[in-house]
Amino acid sequence: MASNYDRAASEKKWQQFWRTEKIYRFDAKSDKKVYSIDNPPRYASGTLHAGHAVNYTQIDFAARYKRMQGYNVFFPLCFDTNGTPIEVQVEKKHGISIDQIPRQDFIKKCREFANSFIKEMTSQFEMLGESMDPELYYQTDSEDYRRLTQISFIRLHKKGLIYKGEFPVNWCPRCQTAVADAEVEHKHRTTKLNEVIFKDKDTGEDVIIATTRPELLCTCQLVAVHPFDSSKRKLVGRKLITPMFNREVPVVDDDKVDPDFGSGVVMICTIGDKDDLDWCYKYSLPMEMAIDEKGRMTSTAGKYEGMEIIEARKEIIEDLRKEGLLVKQHDLEQNVGVCWRCSTPIEFLQMPEWFLNIMKFKKEVLMIADQIDWHPAYMKQRLVDWVTSLAWDWPISRQRYFATPIPLWECTNPECGKVYLAEEEGCYVDPTITPPPVEKCEECGGEVEGCQDVFDTWMDSSISPLYNTFWERDPELFKKLYPMSLRPQAQDIIRTWAYYTILREWLLVKEKPWKEVMIGAYILSPDGTPMHASKGNTVDPMELIEDYGSDSVRYWAAMCGLGEDSPVNFKELTRGHRLGTKLWNVEQFIFKGLEGSKPERTGAVHTIDLWILGKYYQAVDSATKCLDDYEFDKAVKEIEYFIWHELADHYIEMVKHRLYAGDASARYTLYTIGLGIIKVLAPFMPHITEELYQQFYRQHEREKSIHIAAWPEFIQVESSAASAEIVREVIAAIRNWKSEKGMALNTVLESVQIAAPEAGLLQECADTITSTLKIKELNFINKDELAQQTVEVKPVFKNIGPTFKAGAKELTRKLRELDPKSVDVLPIKITLSRGKEVELGEEYVELRKGYVFHGEAVETLAVGDVLVVF
Ligand SMILES: [Zn+2]
Ligand SMILES: [Zn+2]
Numbered sequence: 045m046a047s048n049y050d051r052a053a054s055e056k057k058w059q060q061f062w063r064t065e066k067i068y069r070f071d072a073k074s075d076k077k078v079y080s081i082d083n084p085p086r087y088a089s090g091t092l093h094a095g096h097a098v099n100y101t102q103i104d105f106a107a108r109y110k111r112m113q114g115y116n117v118f119f120p121l122c123f124d125t126n127g128t129p130i131e132v133q134v135e136k137k138h139g140i141s142i143d144q145i146p147r148q149d150f151i152k153k154c155r156e157f158a159n160s161f162i163k164e165m166t167s168q169f170e171m172l173g174e175s176m177d178p179e180l181y182y183q184t185d186s187e188d189y190r191r192l193t194q195i196s197f198i199r200l201h202k203k204g205l206i207y208k209g210e211f212p213v214n215w216c217p218r219c220q221t222a223v224a225d226a227e228v229e230h231k232h233r234t235t236k237l238n239e240v241i242f243k244d245k246d247t248g249e250d251v252i253i254a255t256t257r258p259e260l261l262c263t264c265q266l267v268a269v270h271p272f273d274s275s276k277r278k279l280v281g282r283k284l285i286t287p288m289f290n291r292e293v294p295v296v297d298d299d300k301v302d303p304d305f306g307s308g309v310v311m312i313c314t315i316g317d318k319d320d321l322d323w324c325y326k327y328s329l330p331m332e333m334a335i336d337e338k339g340r341m342t343s344t345a346g347k348y349e350g351m352e353i354i355e356a357r358k359e360i361i362e363d364l365r366k367e368g369l370l371v372k373q374h375d376l377e378q379n380v381g382v383c384w385r386c387s388t389p390i391e392f393l394q395m396p397e398w399f400l401n402i403m404k405f406k407k408e409v410l411m412i413a414d415q416i417d418w419h420p421a422y423m424k425q426r427l428v429d430w431v432t433s434l435a436w437d438w439p440i441s442r443q444r445y446f447a448t449p450i451p452l453w454e455c456t457n458p459e460c461g462k463v464y465l466a467e468e469e470g471c472y473v474d475p476t477i478t479p480p481p482v483e484k485c486e487e488c489g490g491e492v493e494g495c496q497d498v499f500d501t502w503m504d505s506s507i508s509p510l511y512n513t514f515w516e517r518d519p520e521l522f523k524k525l526y527p528m529s530l531r532p533q534a535q536d537i538i539r540t541w542a543y544y545t546i547l548r549e550w551l552l553v554k555e556k557p558w559k560e561v562m563i564g565a566y567i568l569s570p571d572g573t574p575m576h577a578s579k580g581n582t583v584d585p586m587e588l589i590e591d592y593g594s595d596s597v598r599y600w601a602a603m604c605g606l607g608e609d610s611p612v613n614f615k616e617l618t619r620g621h622r623l624g625t626k627l628w629n630v631e632q633f634i635f636k637g638l639e640g641s642k643p644e645r646t647g648a649v650h651t652i653d654l655w656i657l658g659k660y661y662q663a664v665d666s667a668t669k670c671l672d673d674y675e676f677d678k679a680v681k682e683i684e685y686f687i688w689h690e691l692a693d694h695y696i697e698m699v700k701h702r703l704y705a706g707d708a709s710a711r712y713t714l715y716t717i718g719l720g721i722i723k724v725l726a727p728f729m730p731h732i733t734e735e736l737y738q739q740f741y742r743q744h745e746r747e748k749s750i751h752i753a754a755w756p757e758f759i760q761v762e763s764s765a766a767s768a769e770i771v772r773e774v775i776a777a778i779r780n781w782k783s784e785k786g787m788a789l790n791t792v793l794e795s796v797q798i799a800a801p802e803a804g805l806l807q808e809c810a811d812t813i814t815s816t817l818k819i820k821e822l823n824f825i826n827k828d829e830l831a832q833q834t835v836e837v838k839p840v841f842k843n844i845g846p847t848f849k850a851g852a853k854e855l856t857r858k859l860r861e862l863d864p865k866s867v868d869v870l871p872i873k874i875t876l877s878r879g880k881e882v883e884l885g886e887e888y889v890e891l892r893k894g895y896v897f898h899g900e901a902v903e904t905l906a907v908g909d910v911l912v913v914f
Contacts (some may be wrong), residue, residue: 049628051593055731059170067749068111068175070118072521079110080118080528082509082558083176084541085184087124089133090156092168093575094612095567097585101601102564102676103532104174108727109671111175112528112755118525120180120512123167125158127501128219128385131446133157142220147445147476154446155185168586173594173730175751176287176443182511184504185446191472192511193504194451196552197440198468201452205551206440207400208461212315212324213439214329215393216383217339217353221442222397224500225434226540227775228390230727235378237306239371240364242267245283245292252371254306256378258364260313262289262345263332266323268310271297276308286311287369288360289346296327315392317381331394337443339391353391392600398441398450398497402547406431412546417560418609419674423535427546430539438544440500447498453480457490464492506544509557531558535566535607562674565604583612595729596620602676602728619709623684624732627725630692634718635740642744643711651805652703652812655768656695659686660717665758667724676728683724691717694772697779701815719745720756768845770910771809774798777907778817781914793819797897797913799827806910825897827911834864835894835901843887851876859889867891 062068081103086096107119134157135141142150162183169176182189200206202351204863213222235256242251265284269276279295286293293311300319301310312323314332324331334344341348341356348356364370409431418424441450451466451473458788464481466473475494485492510516513525533541542561549557561655568574569581576582588597599620604610648656663686670679702710719741722733730751737750747753778796782789796819800806803824806813814822838858848855858874871885895904905912 049624049735051595051624051730051731054735055171055173055594058731058734059173061734061747062175062751063170063178065748066179067751068107068117068177069121070177070180071116074116076114076116078118078525078529079107079113079115079159080512080525080530081107081120082512082528082531083122084533085119085124085182085505085508087129088161088165088183089130091161091164092172092585093567093710094583094585094588097168097172097588097597098564098567098601098604098610099532099564100169101172101173101533101598102171102604102606103530103564104176104598105602105676105727106532106562107175107672107785108529108730108751109755111751112723112726112753114754117175117177118180118512118528120170120182121176121178122180122182123158123162123165123184124501124505125155125162125183125185126447126504128221128442128444128446130154130158132219132386132442134446142445149891150445160417169590171586171594173598175730179279180512181204187472189504189511192447192507192516193448193499194471194473195468195516196468196507196510196548197499197503198465198471199450200400200548200551201465203551207401208396208398208463210394210396210436211436212321212392212394213397214338214381214390215395216386216388217335217337218386218388219383219444220337221444222393222395223282223383223385223390224438224502225436225539226430226502226543227384229384229387230379231387233378233380235380236361236373236376237376238361238364238373239307240286240287241369241371242286242309242311243483244279245285251279251284251309251890252307253309253311255708257313257316257357257375258360259341259345259353259362260316260334261286261311262348263313263315263334264289264291264293264311265314265329265332266312266327267293267295267296268301268312268323269295269308270301270303271299273301273308275302276303279309281758287364287367296435298323298326305652315394317392320394333394335391335393337393337395338390343835361723375732390703397439399437400440402438403434403436405547405550406434408550409543409546412550412556415556416558419560419562423538423561423563423607426535427542430543438500440503441497442500443496444498447501449475450495450497452495454495455485455488455490456493456600457485457488460485460488460490462487462492465561466705502540502544505541506548507552509545509549510552515553526553527556528558530560530562532562532564535563538563560674563607565606565608565610566603568609570612570614572609572611588612588617592617592621593624593731595731596623598728598730599623599680602680604654605677606674606798620729623687624729626687626692627722627729627732628736630687630696631718631722631736631740633696634714638711638715638740643708643715645712646708648709649713650707650709651765651808652695652698652771653709654765655772656690656699656717657713657759658765659690660720661759661761663690663722664724664756668755668758671727680725683721687721691721694776698772698775698812698816701811723750723753723756726750726753767805768809770800770908771806771812773843774806774907774910774912775813775816777905778912780903781912782817790818793817793914795819795821795823797823797825798831798910799825799913800910801827811884825913830902830904830911830913831896832893833901834867834891834894836892837862837864837867838890838892840888847888848882855882859884864891 065782107117111117131154134154216223237254237256238258239252239254242253267284269279280297282295284290312320314324315321332344333342336342339353341351343349383390413424413427451471453464453475455462462485476496480492482492485549509528514521545557596617600613600616603616663682667679669683699710722736726733798806807824810822837859839859844852854876870889871883873881873883874880895902903914
């Protein structure tokens with residue numbers, strides 16, 4: 045039997061064993077109850093970082109636990125290979141822009157780029173010990189997956205929920221595509237606030253207006269002031285002349301104006317931000333566009349046409365300054381909406397886009413959110429807040445390439461625009477390649493062309509529960525698998541992935557997608573700041589595995605609370621490593637003691653064994669309850685405490701003599717607990733627990749891997765077993781006493797007496813006490829046999845000094861000269877040299893009591909109401 049644990053070799057060996065033995069295989073034909081995980085398809089734009097390692101490991105805890113609970117676990121290995129982030133990286137890598145290269149060539153480059161990470165990430169998942177089933181593999185750019193996205197779109201289109209509209213949408217000029225509200229992030233930045241001069245048309249008076257976007261002056265159509273702003277109200281109804289463009293614009297009053305911002309006078313342009321947009325609708329202003337889809341100024345901008353936004357802003361500020369129309373500039377802190385893929389500031393553009401009607405279904409989404417159990421519970425509020433704040437429908441079309449094509453053809457005649465929707469049977473289809481179903485438009489005889497747009501990537505991701513449950517492919521399996529058990533995900537995509545999934549599944553199958561949602565931890569760098577490659581503070585999880593082993597990395601992952609910010613914690617990694625070593629040593633002790641055989645439960649169980657079994661079952665019960673609530677940290681701590689502080693610190697010392705003597709009760713107890721603790725730790729530390737299982741238990745147990753063995757059951761032990769706790773306390777106290785005296789723990793004690801009000805239990809366990817502590821002679825005595833006497837009279841200096849001042853010294857000496865035995869009670873009288881008699885109570889004197897046993901002063905140790913006499 046190996047006495048040392050070869051971590052690296054063992055982890056590799058079992059990973060291979062699990063793979064070849066298909067330990068994680070989901071059995072579609074099985075009648076067992078199903079636990080299904082809507083595993084987040086890992087985005088294929090790089091390898092795993094520390095955050096992914098923790099998040100997937102937390103999901104794996106649930107998968108492994110449920111497998112041992114007897115569930116048929118559905119946990120797919122999957123990757124997300126779609127969308128703009130991959131395109132952005134491909135553009136960077138090849139130094140190209142999407143419009144400089146043929147569509148299919150660009151798609152090919154994206155696919156190659158994404159696929160290049162999949163093999164490595166798959167092997168990283170394995171090294172982390174993640175128990176995903178490779179037979180359930182999927183990738184979101186597969187025709188199989190995209191076909192389902194297209195069918196789901198066709199269904200929604202037929203329900204009348206999809207429409208094409210020309211509304212201003214959030215637009216990323218860098219990615220050159222529409223983005224949904226959910227994809228707009230808010231970044232803090234410092235910009236310049238420019239005070240520019242408008243002229244009153246009639247009086248020629250200067251009116252100062254502050255703006256951060258002077259390049260939009262060319263689309264200024266209206267100026268507004270607050271109705272209660274007494275100094276500005278006089279402008280209402282007048283006409284102003286805009287600087288540089290000399291347009292005549294009216295002034296209105298509007299209570300949305302903030303009178304304290306800038307000069308209190310606002311110019312309204314089409315379109316700088318959402319406020320502008322609201323005003324455009326309110327005052328029915330024509331949508332003049334100063335910026336095109338590439339982020340360049342249009343002809344509306346006159347001499348600035350063709351310039352990029354920043355360049356145009358610089359130019360116009362310079363021109364305003366030259367003309368004397370710029371009063372001053374100052375810094376302004378502002379929150380600006382940026383593209384979440386590339387951080388470019390978002391513009392508003394009016395473009396023809398496909399929309400999914402989502403505004404109608406707020407109530408339904410909130411209703412479904414209530415039917416789902418959220419872990420942690422407060423995360424549901426994030427979704428509620430988002431849904432409540434939604435103001436626009438969802439633009440689902442993107443002007444990109446590497447995504448699912450929108451399955452339709454359109455008549456190019458702008459007066460007609462007839463839509464030819466693909467047939468479900470014809471999907472998957474790419475209408476940029478496949479010719480239209482008609483040669484000419486049946487309505488107007490115009491040209492019909494395939495839709496060039498693709499779907500927003502969330503259109504794919506938000507049907508993952510339908511893909512996983514074989515919707516539209518296997519009705520029987522769908523019935524068995526839908527809704528799924530768990531959606532694990534990150535909190536920053538609650539407003540996208542969680543929201544869109546709930547919405548779409550409601551629209552398509554009218555039922556919640558999952559029973560539970562688990563929001564993973566957010567991992568920070570060791571110093572507690574977010575990890576950024578540019579800051580050089582990222583941590584590679586593979587290096588952590590190298591240094592600490594996979595089980596220790598997983599232990600740390602367990603300690604990261606769900607939904608919380610958790611820095612990489614080297615202390616926890618070390619603790620995980622120490623727990624592994626402890627577990628190894630405890631089990632080696634058990635294996636050696638049991639000498640290869642499986643003990644059966646025969647005869648009575650020893651009191652001490654009942655006591656530790658009680659503690660053990662309690663720990664199993666608590667850990668199980670924590671796991672049911674996805675409280676991984678608490679579950680591990682329960683069993684960890686038991687192993688260190690009940691089993692190893694106490695019980696193992698207490699049981700050695702009986703184990704070595706072949707006691708059946710001791711052997712049965714050690715087998716039960718030894719197997720049970722590795723089972724409870726198996727989801728967290730799968731490698732070392734498998735190694736230990738195979739080393740000894742496997743030959744006696746049915747299952748070929750601990751990871752498909754049954755979770756330990758909870759058994760109620762007779763409550764009287766708990767009272768044996770006093771035996772542990774007495775032993776612990778005497779061991780402590782030995783160590784304080786500088787004695788080795790195996791130092792032989794000639795004779796020890798114990799006086800206890802109820803000695804029955806201690807007497808019953810006398811063998812345990814004497815063997816554990818190496819006591820030659822242990823006697824139980826009656827407390828009456830002990831007499832108490834004073835062994836020291838201690839002056840209380842802090843009170844004697846201030847009260848007796850000059851006399852304090854003499855008083856202290858006299859107290860010390862007293863024979864302690866003669867002082868029974870307080871107060872005592874002391875006569876000082878000048879004949880003055882003082883009476884001292886407990887304020888001034890402390891009497892330390894000791895015991896006398898058969899006329900001899902003895903050392904004692906109190907353990908509750910039990911007295912140990914040496
Ligand atoms: Zn972008
Ligand atoms: Zn037509």
